[in-house]
Amino acid sequence: MSVVRIELPHCTYDVLIEPGALTRLGEVVRACAPHKRCGLLADPAVAQPWGELARQSLVRAGYGVAQVALEPGEKHKTLAAVERIYGALAEARLERRSPLIALGGGVTGDTVGFVAATWLRGVPFVQCPTTLLAMVDASVGGKVGVNLPAGKNLVGAFYQPVAVVIDPRVLGTLPARELGCGLAESIKHGVLGDPALLDLIERRMSELRGRDPQALAELVHRNVVVKAGVVMRDERESGERAHLNLGHTFAHAIEATMGYGELLHGEAVGLGLIAAAELAHRTGLCGAPLVARLRALVAAAGLPLTAALPDDEVLWAAMQRDKKVADDRLRFVLPEREGRVRMRDDLSRADVSAAWRAIRA
Amino acid sequence: MSVVRIELPHCTYDVLIEPGALTRLGEVVRACAPHKRCGLLADPAVAQPWGELARQSLVRAGYGVAQVALEPGEKHKTLAAVERIYGALAEARLERRSPLIALGGGVTGDTVGFVAATWLRGVPFVQCPTTLLAMVDASVGGKVGVNLPAGKNLVGAFYQPVAVVIDPRVLGTLPARELGCGLAESIKHGVLGDPALLDLIERRMSELRGRDPQALAELVHRNVVVKAGVVMRDERESGERAHLNLGHTFAHAIEATMGYGELLHGEAVGLGLIAAAELAHRTGLCGAPLVARLRALVAAAGLPLTAALPDDEVLWAAMQRDKKVADDRLRFVLPEREGRVRMRDDLSRADVSAAWRAIRA
Numbered sequence: 001m002s003v004v005r006i007e008l009p010h011c012t013y014d015v016l017i018e019p020g021a022l023t024r025l026g027e028v029v030r031a032c033a034p035h036k037r038c039g040l041l042a043d044p045a046v047a048q049p050w051g052e053l054a055r056q057s058l059v060r061a062g063y064g065v066a067q068v069a070l071e072p073g074e075k076h077k078t079l080a081a082v083e084r085i086y087g088a089l090a091e092a093r094l095e096r097r098s099p100l101i102a103l104g105g106g107v108t109g110d111t112v113g114f115v116a117a118t119w120l121r122g123v124p125f126v127q128c129p130t131t132l133l134a135m136v137d138a139s140v141g142g143k144v145g146v147n148l149p150a151g152k153n154l155v156g157a158f159y160q161p162v163a164v165v166i167d168p169r170v171l172g173t174l175p176a177r178e179l180g181c182g183l184a185e186s187i188k189h190g191v192l193g194d195p196a197l198l199d200l201i202e203r204r205m206s207e208l209r210g211r212d213p214q215a216l217a218e219l220v221h222r223n224v225v226v227k228a229g230v231v232m233r234d235e236r237e238s239g240e241r242a243h244l245n246l247g248h249t250f251a252h253a254i255e256a257t258m259g260y261g262e263l264l265h266g267e268a269v270g271l272g273l274i275a276a277a278e279l280a281h282r283t284g285l286c287g288a289p290l291v292a293r294l295r296a297l298v299a300a301a302g303l304p305l306t307a308a309l310p311d312d313e314v315l316w317a318a319m320q321r322d323k324k325v326a327d328d329r330l331r332f333v334l335p336e337r338e339g340r341v342r343m344r345d346d347l348s349r350a351d352v353s354a355a356w357r358a359i360r361a
Numbered sequence: 362m363s364v365v366r367i368e369l370p371h372c373t374y375d376v377l378i379e380p381g382a383l384t385r386l387g388e389v390v391r392a393c394a395p396h397k398r399c400g401l402l403a404d405p406a407v408a409q410p411w412g413e414l415a416r417q418s419l420v421r422a423g424y425g426v427a428q429v430a431l432e433p434g435e436k437h438k439t440l441a442a443v444e445r446i447y448g449a450l451a452e453a454r455l456e457r458r459s460p461l462i463a464l465g466g467g468v469t470g471d472t473v474g475f476v477a478a479t480w481l482r483g484v485p486f487v488q489c490p491t492t493l494l495a496m497v498d499a500s501v502g503g504k505v506g507v508n509l510p511a512g513k514n515l516v517g518a519f520y521q522p523v524a525v526v527i528d529p530r531v532l533g534t535l536p537a538r539e540l541g542c543g544l545a546e547s548i549k550h551g552v553l554g555d556p557a558l559l560d561l562i563e564r565r566m567s568e569l570r571g572r573d574p575q576a577l578a579e580l581v582h583r584n585v586v587v588k589a590g591v592v593m594r595d596e597r598e599s600g601e602r603a604h605l606n607l608g609h610t611f612a613h614a615i616e617a618t619m620g621y622g623e624l625l626h627g628e629a630v631g632l633g634l635i636a637a638a639e640l641a642h643r644t645g646l647c648g649a650p651l652v653a654r655l656r657a658l659v660a661a662a663g664l665p666l667t668a669a670l671p672d673d674e675v676l677w678a679a680m681q682r683d684k685k686v687a688d689d690r691l692r693f694v695l696p697e698r699e700g701r702v703r704m705r706d707d708l709s710r711a712d713v714s715a716a717w718r719a720i721r722a
Contacts, residue, residue, distance in 0.1 A: 145479075
């Protein structure tokens with residue numbers, strides 16, 4: 001069993017990583033958010049068998065469980081979904097001390113987290129991520145929120161869970177394409193803060209893609225440690241936390257212009273990593289071998305290396321709308337070498353266009 | 362000029378109370394949230410002349426001002442209004458460091474505050490309350506949020522402003538009925554924490570209702586000190602802050618059943634104060650003179666002493682739905698003597714019904 005403790009100025013919580021952890025969910029929740037009722041908000045795709053396992057564990061721990069089924073997919077990460085959930089919580093008469101448990105992928109965690117941050121001005125929130133992407137990324141850090149028609153994650157909050165429970169067994173039923181998305185964020189974490197994580201992914205790629213539980217547990221643990229370190233040093237993204245956006249200025253523009261759901265988020269991130277490396281290389285920040293290594297890692301993870309991108313004009317406009325624009329200048333996080341990145345806001349449109357060309361099908 | 366400093370564990374900000382303060386708004390905002398753009402979100406009822414005064418001050422301080430007109434009234438304190446504002450902010454390309462300034466009454470402050478708490482995961486927020494109610498109550502404490510069909514303030518956050526700017530001059534154009542609402546919350550603050558505030562209101566009632574600027578400034582100052590004290594000791598309402606709900610379990614049920622907007626919030630609070638005092642007296646917590654004094658104060662403020670309430674069943678159900686239900690028990694804040702209240706959750710339905718009778722027309 002592995003526990004990573006997240007210590008922030010105003011709160012502390014544990015990330016528990018353990019095969020079989022879901023069967024202990026009830027006792028974990030009771031230890032940090034005791035109450036007689038709770039809400040279990042699950043993506044129907046994971047409701048069987050994992051949702052039922054979670055529900056039974058909560059019932060054994062003495063909770064009356066109000067279940068709310070979420071609509072799956074990024075296109076339902078909306079204010080409309082949030083409003084529907086508020087209605088269900090009011091209907092179920094959940095109170096200020098009733099914890100809300102999110103069981104699902106990143107969309108579930110982000111949406112339910114935003115509901116938990118705002119329902120009755122904030123209630124206890126427990127994350128049970130069921131995709132590799134959510135385990136290595138969204139489950140740590142407290143960023144919650146939903147999309148607007150004008151852009152991704154424009155509405156949200158910083159809201160920390162009281163516990164994160166990760167059961168690597170659930171990855172056994174995860175589609176291969178979604179496993180690849182988690183690997184994309186893992187590669188990102190390696191590039192920005194842990195060269196040994198890149199080595200691990202290269203060395204054990206076949207075990208990881210074969211769902212070896214030990215390899216996956218080690219992968220998740222290393223990722224959580226990298227991300228937790230960044231978040232503990234900079235919860236509100238005033239500085240270092242922005243490094244986690246490596247590849248994301250490209251990825252968000254890809255998703256915004258190609259439609260959420262066309263490519264999966266992790267696939268867009270994989271493309272964004274390559275584009276960021278190309279841009280870094282083109283501006284003299286890193287050498288060609290790093291670009292080649294990243295491209296090989298993305299390919300080995302089964303992720304696309306190119307996509308049928310729209311025209312430059314369209315992508316440029318989408319990047320301008322992205323919330324990481326500061327004082328009208330586009331800011332990019334670019335790789336310098338394995339384990340080290342740098343912020344740049346002085347890049348020419350020609351360089352950015354060249355980076356887009358490198359991943360255009 | 363009077364400045365009340367609010368010191369919380371994670372932030373500090375000033376409440377500035379000064380005739381003419383609005384003309385200095387720009388420099389105040391620049392001192393705590395410098396940026397090249399800001400959003401000025403105003404209730405159209407105060408846009409002339411106060412909105413224009415505020416806008417000019419912000420322009421003089423170097424801000425590009427994106428103006429957003431809000432729909433007035435409690436019935437627009439909704440998620441739909443919030444969504445419309447998000448759209449306007451996206452359109453105006455406001456960024457993470459662009460402050461949002463709320464100019465209006467409590468509905469404006471609560472709604473814009475919730476937008477500020479959640480837009481781009483939180484942006485700087487400045488309160489310019491323009492009603493007496495908002496000056497003495499909503500502008501201090503960081504409670505922001507909107508209503509749902511299922512109940513009042515069910516969605517929200519604790520989100521502190523970076524500054525509060527109060528210009529008592531704006532009360533010169535405030536309708537008399539709304540002035541009375543501010544007096545209701547002032548009476549509440551006197552009962553729960555400052556007997557001298559009750560004396561002040563009794564002694565200077567005619568000056569207050571005649572909009573004497575000095576009397577109003579003194580009133581606002583004393584109220585802000587009472588509320589700030591409570592909030593500084595208990596920001597998240599784990600204990601003492603609940604005292605601020607004096608009269609509100611009744612008031613919220615009145616508003617929920619008679620429809621938001623039928624009675625003004627402060628009018629419902631005035632009725633709630635009388636009901637709470639009756640309930641306290643009936644259960645032996647306070648004597649008859651306190652009940653009589655509160656009734657006289659509410660009457661002298663020009664507030665209604667009774668209303669055409671619905672049946673007990675309907676009111677009871679509405680109280681059950683209110684978010685202050687803890688573990689299915691209704692909790693009331695009741696006056697014990699001037700300056701002191703007590704929490705009670707052991708009251709019989711018969712006693713509560715008698716309290717309702719005391720204010721039923």
